[in-house]
Amino acid sequence: MDRKTPFGDEIRLNLKALVSEHNQILVLGHHNADPDAVCSMIAFSNLYQELNPRGQVVMACDDVSRLARQVIDSFDSSAKILEEVTEDYPFVVLIDTNSRFQLGVGMKDVLLHPPTTLVIDHHEPNPEIAFLAAHVIADSDRSSTCEIIYELYEQNGLDISEKTANLLLTGMLFDTRRFLYADKRALSIALKLLDAGADYERCVNSLRIQQDRSERIARLKAARRLEIHQIEEWIVVTAKVSAFEASACRGLLDLGADVAIVGGQPSKDVVRLSSRSTHRFHVETGINLGKDVMEHLGETIGGEGGGHPNAAGANGKRNRTKALEQAVELLRSAIARCKGTEEASDTRGS
Numbered sequence: 001m002d003r004k005t006p007f008g009d010e011i012r013l014n015l016k017a018l019v020s021e022h023n024q025i026l027v028l029g030h031h032n033a034d035p036d037a038v039c040s041m042i043a044f045s046n047l048y049q050e051l052n053p054r055g056q057v058v059m060a061c062d063d064v065s066r067l068a069r070q071v072i073d074s075f076d077s078s079a080k081i082l083e084e085v086t087e088d089y090p091f092v093v094l095i096d097t098n099s100r101f102q103l104g105v106g107m108k109d110v111l112l113h114p115p116t117t118l119v120i121d122h123h124e125p126n127p128e129i130a131f132l133a134a135h136v137i138a139d140s141d142r143s144s145t146c147e148i149i150y151e152l153y154e155q156n157g158l159d160i161s162e163k164t165a166n167l168l169l170t171g172m173l174f175d176t177r178r179f180l181y182a183d184k185r186a187l188s189i190a191l192k193l194l195d196a197g198a199d200y201e202r203c204v205n206s207l208r209i210q211q212d213r214s215e216r217i218a219r220l221k222a223a224r225r226l227e228i229h230q231i232e233e234w235i236v237v238t239a240k241v242s243a244f245e246a247s248a249c250r251g252l253l254d255l256g257a258d259v260a261i262v263g264g265q266p267s268k269d270v271v272r273l274s275s276r277s278t279h280r281f282h283v284e285t286g287i288n289l290g291k292d293v294m295e296h297l298g299e300t301i302g303g304e305g306g307g308h309p310n311a312a313g314a315n316g317k318r319n320r321t322k323a324l325e326q327a328v329e330l331l332r333s334a335i336a337r338c339k340g341t342e343e344a345s346d347t348r349g350s
């Protein structure tokens with residue numbers, strides 16, 4: 001057999017026997033459920049209903065992401081996903097997650113009995129899975145849970161409806177980043193979903209989020225007002241907008257900047273700084289925008305700053321222009337420092 005299935009071959013083939021014992025099941029996704037999670041949840045619920053027509057299924061998760069909500073509205077607006085579970089269910093299925101923690105705080109009171117819990121997932125194996133579920137269908141070589149659900153349909157000899165095909169293909173598109181991370185198996189499943197009636201263009205479009213008009217205008221204004229600072233090989237840009245400073249930063253990176261720092265001032269006494277850098281900038285310079293830049297600017301603007309290496313910000317009350325200038329100077333000296341260490345180690349090496 002060329003298919004690698006670390007867990008669950010038996011369960012895949014005996015799924016009907018397993019789920020038919022229970023006339024009521026709860027299908028859970030992880031918190032802030034993404035399109036792969038919700039599409040898998042809905043498709044699995046339909047599969048259960050085919051295997052056990054008398055059965056009742058309830059879907060729930062802590063919350064559904066904005067994008068996943070848009071996908072549901074595109075393909076199955078009648079699907080109900082609860083954000084709270086108040087009763088116990090004789091059988092529980094965890095989808096696109098293998099950890100209790102990932103279910104989120106809203107689901108913390110859901111009772112899980114391993115003998116009546118099934119996990120269907122493609123994340124890295126959880127070593128404590130046995131304490132969670134006695135039934136596991138998992139394969140971390142898969143780029144999405146939707147692929148695993150597709151195979152469950154196939155292995156149980158069930159036809160896929162057009163709606164389910166659209167959902168599964170959309171979940172795959174999302175988790176593979178539009179097939180950037182996909183193997184032969186994933187692509188062949190995608191073809192079979194198209195044969196089953198999935199509409200590729202509709203699936204792709206269901207994942208597009210159109211920014212609000214005001215956000216797009218802020219991004220365009222940031223581009224019109226930007227200052228370019230060429231520091232060694234790096235392109236650092238700064239700009240001012242009234243709002244949407246984080247989105248403006250992302251837009252400026254898309255245009256070609258290595259680092260973008262944008263100062264927002266939504267009202268007279270509020271200053272918000274946002275910054276983003278490319279992955280390459282962080283890897284090659286070691287500069288952390290949170291620690292090396294924003295933490296220092298907090299004081300200048302009368303507030304506080306911090307964040308991640310590639311994405312950081314600061315909130316305060318004043319000195320927006322001064323803070324942007326200071327940000328560039330901080331970057332200039334940090335880049336010089338890293339160049340210095342590079343040269344020192346080059347000399348040592350030779």
Ligand SMILES: [Mn+2]
Nearest residue numbers: 036096145175
């Ligand atoms: Mn997933």
